Amino acid sequence: MSDLLSIDLWRLGASYLFLIFLLVMSLLLKLGRGKEFLSATVRMTLQLVLVAYILELVFSQRHILITLAILLIMQVFALITIINTMLGAAMMVMLGSVALAVYLIINLGYRTFFNEKAQLIDNQKWV
Numbered sequence: 001m002s003d004l005l006s007i008d009l010w011r012l013g014a015s016y017l018f019l020i021f022l023l024v025m026s027l028l029l030k031l032g033r034g035k036e037f038l039s040a041t042v043r044m045t046l047q048l049v050l051v052a053y054i055l056e057l058v059f060s061q062r063h064i065l066i067t068l069a070i071l072l073i074m075q076v077f078a079l080i081t082i083i084n085t086m087l088g089a090a091m092m093v094m095l096g097s098v099a100l101a102v103y104l105i106i107n108l109g110y111r112t113f114f115n116e117k118a119q120l121i122d123n124q125k126w127v
Helices: 009-015 017-027 034-060 066-087 091-116
Strands: none
Touching: 009 017, 017 034, 066 091
16 A cells, blocks of 8 residues: 555654553562563564555455455454454354355345446445
């Protein structure tokens, strides 16, 4: 994408001032959470960078099937996360099957309704 918003290095560094303050306070108060705090900060940074690249990819493409595939992947990961925190493995398989069936019904209904006549705003067909 050509019109990306760039962040100056000093502004990026300034965004970490609060995190540095929290780390210093944790060390001064001897909370014993320094390593956990640093690993969470690194993990957060890597996740934000990865999400930025993924969003750039999502918004730059124009293919409806890629968008639907990304939506399906997001739903599957959300479902797995929810089920892992709340339910057992057997329930996870059952709910995953239901979610997949609902997705397929919606997708087939969409394709049947539009029957390849769906057009983008600039009159390029969805493939």
